Structures are given as structure tokens and as C-alpha cells.
Amino acid sequence: MIWEPERLDDQHHLSEADPGGMLRAVAASAAHVRTGHRCAVEAGVDRLSAAIRPRAVVVAGVGGSALAGDLLAAVCGQGAPIPVVTVRSYQLPGWVGATDLVIAVSWSGETGETLAMAGEAVRRGCSLLAIGPAGSPLEAVAVQSSSVYVPIPTEGRPRADFWLVATPLVVAAAALGLGRAEPTDYERAARVLEDLAHRCRPSSESFINPGKSLAMELAETVPMIWGSSPLAAVAAARLAARLHENAKYPAMAGELPEACHDQLAVLDGPLAQRDIFADTASRTLRLVLLRDLEEHPAVTGAREAAVRIAQDRSVPVTELAADGAHPLERLASLIGLADFAGTYLALGYGVDPTPVVPITELKARTSH
Helix, strand or coil: CCCCHHHHHCHHHHHHCCCCCHHHHHHCHHHHHHHHHHHHHHHCHHHHHHCCCCCCEEEECCCHHHHHHHHHHHHHCCCCCCCEEEECCCCCCCCCCCCCEEEEECCCCCCHHHHHHHHHHHHCCCEEEEEECCCCHHHHHHHHCCCEEEECCCCCCCCCCHHHHHHHHHHHHHHCCCCCCCHHHHHHHHHHHHHHHHHCCCCCCCCCCHHHHHHHHHCCEEEEEEECCHHHHHHHHHHHHHHHHCCCCCCEEEECCHHHHCHHHHHHCHHHCCCCCCCCCCCEEEEEEEECCCCCHHHHHHHHHHHHHHHHCCCCEEEEECCCCCHHHHHHHHHHHHHHHHHHHHHHCCCCCCCCHHHHHHHHHHCC
16 A cells, blocks of 8 residues: 555545545534533433442443543543543453442443443442443443443444543533533533534645644654643544554554653664665654643653654654643544544545454454
């Protein structure tokens, strides 16, 4: 597969190479925030506030559903009065018990790992909140245990419906008093995503389109994507995942300051070296820094030093800054861009962003 940047401004190519409509699905992110909020309110997640505050909140899920749990922890922030953790497994940790709230999240409602953990939560006497489509096996678990269930209209693409499963988590956390999130905060996040959808629309040319511009920077490099805060680290993981699934492209994600203690070493490795005498350009490393407004002063120093170290070695650097007052807004500003960039990178390589054949094959081989 060959990178051809001119494809990004070829409207016929963008249409023909995206038969599954991934660009259209990503552009609907603002609507997903509003729908997710409405579904959570209509399902009565505010009933959680009537119970005693749990000892901990455990989000059970894998893939994008698990990342929604990381988003929840980032929105609640370091000041959350109880732990908010995400478990990506078939089993809950041994310490999870009757005084904890387990939130089971599955876009399909059929994810084996999530169903296993939801069932285990019920057997242990935990409070359970479940999020998934109506009529799913996950809903059956919730109904049988008289738990709160948030049915969501999963009619699009699971990778593009991230906000549909993530927003109800934030609504639930607000009901429990774990973080501040007013209806206006969801609307502001939706407007950030609407603005990005407008600026990243297919008809917008590459030199003014932030999604296409980021894809062009990432192309023919191996991105090392770091977040400068837990919030930005969620966006870094989201960008890496979008490159993996949409563009079938390698990337690694990390969080500062931890990334400076291991990943930084690759700046002296083979992928960071350029052969100026080579007949053709080879893929080289690129450092991508996602910056948050609320980063620790020591992290700021580490980030700036890492940039200088990369530049000293002629490793290209991309820096993107989050924008917005509320954590949801800042996450939307980074994740919205990540979703478009991952899709445009796929289309620039002539890759259909929708199918994930190896993942589908794995599920078929491991299903019982």
C-alpha cells in the first residue's frame, strides 16, 4: 500500500474508498454525545444517587468500551472521592465486592469479557449499571438482577460510536457526586465536535483541514503518541487505536512522565535514524505530544525536554493542545481530531477504514 496524499482531496476517492461510511459516522460524534446523555437521563441513572456512595467504581469492558472507563476516570480527576478503575478482563479483581459499583459497558451487548464480569458482579452482590443496546444479553443480566440499564441505539460503527457509550458513564458519575457535569457541559462538548466535523469535512482541502493535516504528518512514520495528563493520555490511546483499526497502522501510546522512563529510549534506536543516502525514504519515528491545560509543572518540564531531545536527533515532533474549560470539552477537542486523522490516514493509503478482518477472525476462532 502506497501513501498518496493527493487522495485526501479527491472527493471521488474519499467516497469510493469508504463504502462503510466511516467519515460520516465520525462526523456524527456530536449527535452521539447528545443521544448518550438523553439515554442515560431517560434510563434513570440518577437513581444511583439515592443509594449509599460506593467504595469504588469499576468499569468493566474491553476496546473502546474500556477506554470510556479511562475517560470517566479522567473527567472525575485526581480529586475524585473514591477510586474509578477500568478492568479489561474476564474476571473482576478479588477486592471488588458488595460495596462497589460495577459499570458494564458493551457496544454490542454481547462482548464475552464484559458479560462474564457483569455476571460475576451480580454473584458478588455488587451494584450494577450496564450500558449497551436494547434486547442484548447484557440487558438480560441487568434486568434479571434489577439493575439500572441504559439502552443505546447502536446502529452505526462501534469505533465511531465512542461518545454514545462514554457519555452515560459521565452522567452516572455526576449523579454519584464524583465530578461536575451539567447539561451545558455536554452541549459544549457536542459543539466542539460539531466544529471539528465542519473543519474536517471531506470537501475541506488538506492545507486547512486539521484532520487531513495530522494524517499527512503521521503518514510514513511510526507515531509515538504521549499524553501530558491522564486526560490527554486517554486521547493518545484513542489516536493509537484509531490508527490501528481504521488505517491498520502501527503506533504506540504513553503518558508523561512514565513515557520518559522507557519509550524515550527509542529516540536512539533504528527507527529514529535516517539514511540520507537511501534511494527511497524509509519510515521513521515521529513524536506526537497531546497537551492538556492541566498538566503538572514537572510534566511540562519533562515534555519540553523530550521535544528538545527529539529535535536534537532530527526526529519530527507534532504537538497538539486540548482546548476548553471542562474536561469533556478538552477530551472532545483531542478525540474528535484523532478520529478524523485515523480515518484520513486510512484513505490516504487506499485502505477501507471499516473492516477489521483479523479481529473478526479472532472472535470467530475463539467463540464457543
